[in-house]
Amino acid sequence: MLAPPRTVVRREGGLYALERALQRRGFRFVAGADEAGRGACAGPLVAGAAILPEGKRGEVPGLADSKLLTPAARERVYEEVVSRALAWSVMIIPATEVDARGLHVCNLAAMRRALASLDTSPEYVLTDGFPVDGLGVPGLAVWKGDRVAACVAAASVLAKVTRDRIMVEMDDRFPDYGFAVHKGYITEEHSAALLRHGPCAEHRFSYVNVATASGRVNRPPRARRPVAAFDGQQTLLFDASSAEQPVLPDAAEGTVGVASGDQPQPSPMVGEDEAMEGEKR
Structure with a gap:
């Protein structure tokens, strides 16, 4: 052949x-x-x-x-x-x-x-x-x-x-963190704001720096997100199913979708903490 x-x-x-x-x-x-x-x-x-x-x-x-x-x-x-x-x-x-x-x-x-x-x-x-x-x-x-x-x-x-x-x-919804500048990546300014104000509803609580700022670092990654999240001034009761969706770009001839509500699936042995700490953009 x-x-x-x-x-x-x-x-x-x-x-x-x-x-x-x-x-x-x-x-x-x-x-x-x-x-x-x-x-x-x-x-x-x-x-x-x-x-x-x-x-x-x-x-x-x-x-x-x-x-x-x-x-x-x-x-x-x-x-x-x-x-x-x-x-x-x-x-x-x-x-x-x-x-x-x-x-x-x-x-x-x-x-x-x-x-x-x-x-x-x-x-x-x-x-x-x-x-x-x-x-x-x-x-x-x-x-x-x-x-x-x-x-x-x-x-x-x-x-x-x-x-x-x-x-x-x-950034308009959560002005204390500087999202418009660093886009949610781990900069010195973002880290300082996170420690000063605590995490907001849009932070990833499975990441170790967010969990540390929230006082929930001793919990497993998928159990760290609390019922209440913080906006830096007052406690916000956060319901993911009713949260306001972000403003999306005009879809034109393409497709823009927001994926949510899927049932949690088993994760491979790759820790979120390790990936987060070792990668910056």
């Missing part, structure tokens, strides 16, 4: 080389998926997915890993991705679900849901760092995928811009 021909990735193709190599093998619709907010201790986890057209139509001006772009550049690229993509989607996982199910489980679920929400069914999937099973199509987890594959970079921008907009809106 003859071995199948090798897939040749041409270096001159740059950010688009991997997708074009897959398209030459017959995978016309190559989807990328990435997340934003994994290393934050407040706010939602957001996953994006995108399928870019083949050829020149799929080349997005200024496209790069979202972390390498300025906020203004990300907004410009976001609009280009939304207007050019064959299909795109964004899935938002609230902090309450991250606490209930665990960070790693939610990270995979968010990317899986974003990919499943695409209007065009992908024939091949590229994900950033983590393999995602249960998609029904072949896929590849690419290390630093948002710097290697255009569709993953596009998904990265979708997720990052969506989450940043949510955090700016959240």
Whole structure:
């Protein structure tokens, strides 16, 4: 039996080389998926997915890993991705679900849901760092995928811009923490505000720094979120089922969803605390 021909990735193709190599093998619709907010201790986890057209139509001006772009550049690229993509989607996982199910489980679920929400069914999937099973199509987890594959970079921008907009809106509701500046990541200013005011309803109580500030660090991660959360001035009774949803970007031709209410699932042996302490963005 003859071995199948090798897939040749041409270096001159740059950010688009991997997708074009897959398209030459017959995978016309190559989807990328990435997340934003994994290393934050407040706010939602957001996953994006995108399928870019083949050829020149799929080349997005200024496209790069979202972390390498300025906020203004990300907004410009976001609009280009939304207007050019064959299909795109964004899935938002609230902090309450991250606490209930665990960070790693939610990270995979968010990317899986974003990919499943695409209007065009992908024939091949590229994900950033983590393999995602249960998609029904072949896929590849690419290390630093948002710097290697255009569709993953596009998904990265979708997720990052969506989450940043949510955090700016959240800053209006909880002005003591500076969410509009640090977007919920663990900076010196955020840590100081957390210790001064205590956590609010949008903090992730399964993270050790939030649990420490709330006085619940001695409890298991999934039992740390109290019935009452704090806004820094008074106690707020927080009901996740009736909480005000964040202001979402215009969905245009894509899909924006808020995932909540799923039954908690067993988590793999990956601690939220370890992931949180070792990762910053």
